[in-house]
Amino acid sequence: MKIILLSPVFLFSVLAACGWGEKEKSRPNFLIIMSDNQSWNHLGAYGDPVVRTPHIDEVAQSGVRFTHAFCSSPSCTPARAALLTGQEIYRLGEGANLWGTLPLEFKTYPDLLEEAGYRVGYEGKGWGPGNVEASGRKRNPGGDFYKSFASFLAGNKTEGKKPWTYWFSSKHPHRPYQVGSGTRAGIDSSAIRVPSYLPDVAATKGDIGDYYAAIQYFDQETGRLLEELKKSGEFENTVIIICSDNGWQMPRGLANLYDFGTRVPLIISWAGLVRSGRTVEDIISLNDVAPTLLELAGVPVPVSYTARSLVPLLSAPQSGRLDKTRNFTVMARERHAFVRQHGLGYPGRAIRTHDFLFIRNMEPDRWPAGDPPLFGDVDAHMLHYAAPTKLYMLEHRDDPKVAPLFHMAFDKRPAEELYDLRNDPDQTVNLAQDSRYRKTKNSLNRQLTAYLKKTNDPRMTGEDLIWDKATYYEPRDFTPRPSEQARKALHLKEVYDYRK
Numbered sequence: 001m002k003i004i005l006l007s008p009v010f011l012f013s014v015l016a017a018c019g020w021g022e023k024e025k026s027r028p029n030f031l032i033i034m035s036d037n038q039s040w041n042h043l044g045a046y047g048d049p050v051v052r053t054p055h056i057d058e059v060a061q062s063g064v065r066f067t068h069a070f071c072s073s074p075s076c077t078p079a080r081a082a083l084l085t086g087q088e089i090y091r092l093g094e095g096a097n098l099w100g101t102l103p104l105e106f107k108t109y110p111d112l113l114e115e116a117g118y119r120v121g122y123e124g125k126g127w128g129p130g131n132v133e134a135s136g137r138k139r140n141p142g143g144d145f146y147k148s149f150a151s152f153l154a155g156n157k158t159e160g161k162k163p164w165t166y167w168f169s170s171k172h173p174h175r176p177y178q179v180g181s182g183t184r185a186g187i188d189s190s191a192i193r194v195p196s197y198l199p200d201v202a203a204t205k206g207d208i209g210d211y212y213a214a215i216q217y218f219d220q221e222t223g224r225l226l227e228e229l230k231k232s233g234e235f236e237n238t239v240i241i242i243c244s245d246n247g248w249q250m251p252r253g254l255a256n257l258y259d260f261g262t263r264v265p266l267i268i269s270w271a272g273l274v275r276s277g278r279t280v281e282d283i284i285s286l287n288d289v290a291p292t293l294l295e296l297a298g299v300p301v302p303v304s305y306t307a308r309s310l311v312p313l314l315s316a317p318q319s320g321r322l323d324k325t326r327n328f329t330v331m332a333r334e335r336h337a338f339v340r341q342h343g344l345g346y347p348g349r350a351i352r353t354h355d356f357l358f359i360r361n362m363e364p365d366r367w368p369a370g371d372p373p374l375f376g377d378v379d380a381h382m383l384h385y386a387a388p389t390k391l392y393m394l395e396h397r398d399d400p401k402v403a404p405l406f407h408m409a410f411d412k413r414p415a416e417e418l419y420d421l422r423n424d425p426d427q428t429v430n431l432a433q434d435s436r437y438r439k440t441k442n443s444l445n446r447q448l449t450a451y452l453k454k455t456n457d458p459r460m461t462g463e464d465l466i467w468d469k470a471t472y473y474e475p476r477d478f479t480p481r482p483s484e485q486a487r488k489a490l491h492l493k494e495v496y497d498y499r500k
Helices: 008-020 054-062 076-085 109-115 149-159 202-232 286-297 311-315 388-395 403-410 435-454 484-490
Strands: 029-035 064-070 119-124 164-169 238-244 263-270 278-285 328-333 348-353 356-361 416-420
Touching: 029 202, 029 286, 054 202, 054 238, 054 263, 076 109, 076 286, 109 119, 109 164, 109 286, 119 149, 149 164, 149 202, 202 238, 202 388, 238 286, 278 286, 278 311, 278 328, 286 311, 328 435, 348 435, 356 435, 388 403, 388 484, 416 435
Parallel strands: 029 164, 029 238, 064 278, 119 164
Antiparallel strands: 064 263, 238 263, 328 348, 348 356, 356 416
8 A cells, every 4th residue: 555655844835735824834733532432423513403512513614524434443442443553453453352452563643643742642531441551551542641631731831832632532422321311401302313223212212312412411522622722722723633433332333334333423623724614425434543643743654554644635625525546444343342152252344335335244153242132242231231222122022113123233144244325324124145236245345355455354364363362351241240120121140151
């Protein structure tokens, strides 16, 4: 993969030539604002008519909104590792697993920016969940921890004026949600559109309403961050990035290679430099953030990166599809939570174009949602806290209206899945065995294989596969204990043991 490195002087001359205007020649700051488990379409700026996100919508109006942004994996730890390192999860060793570790050999963009003179900080979740020390690192891969953005900005006074990068990693809208919080926040649950892969019942609408309330809290967090940034006098020279790590915590969402686990919001704004109010439809990856920041900072992009800088898309004056080569992305998953006997994962690879999603399930004899009866890859993974939609589907699995949805979310899946997104945006009709789509499937299958080989996926190159055997650093998950409510509703045991 060709990497073109631009010198800082040449880069800023290009930006000026693109009409971005004369600007201070100092390197920009970077403020990354990330939600936790939020799908792309649940923001006002993305057309959701119910959730209210005025602060995020304002940033979208002043910058670029990407409509087809995808994470590298539908799982927190690997998705964040891929964003930090600019490459696919299967290239990161144990970094491909939830509750794993990110080996020291993989330098993150905060490391590289710090070496180039940047101050580096993060707040909240950062990289994780996982074990930092097991890798030999002295700190979270996201940088130095701060309790608040204000305290980080105050450091500019004591450490001298340096460019900086700060990652605000919210804990919202990760479960558990407060049941009823949506109603208390004034959300009209009757106006909520329930996707066709979930039961359209009051329990689901209430659950989505509570999720919306958590998103609205994330929007309030965003507003406070922007206020602090403006007070600091650094707003004009700060690139603002708003995104999520992966999709929402619903059946067929988190831990799944469908859009609802992988497609995320991505908004980038740089006051006075990025043309405002633009929408880019190119297919891009969150991994592209790392080379983008490095290029804007004038730092060489490592040749190990499989991601590409977004600078050409940011500097373009128009909206729509801009780069014909950005017409697909590849996603992967290995072990999410410890939810199968002996700690087995559910490996998969997928390729997403504008029109199709093709998924390759590499161990179709395993349970994709985790072993029954807990189905722990669908949160709450131990049924230890409220998850009204999941609980409703498990309780009503024999209801004729719910049964097809239950089977899609929890049952075993075939080795191949193909969805025609033009006619089936909710990805409910698998066309992998439909003769009318044989040519399309075979083409996508070849394209996926070629990319995996080119980027050295161990599942393609014959290397040792470590992910099922790698250490899982949260022993509580080995013996899940469902809540009393779940035990009574589903007639569950008090404790399960996945180590045997």
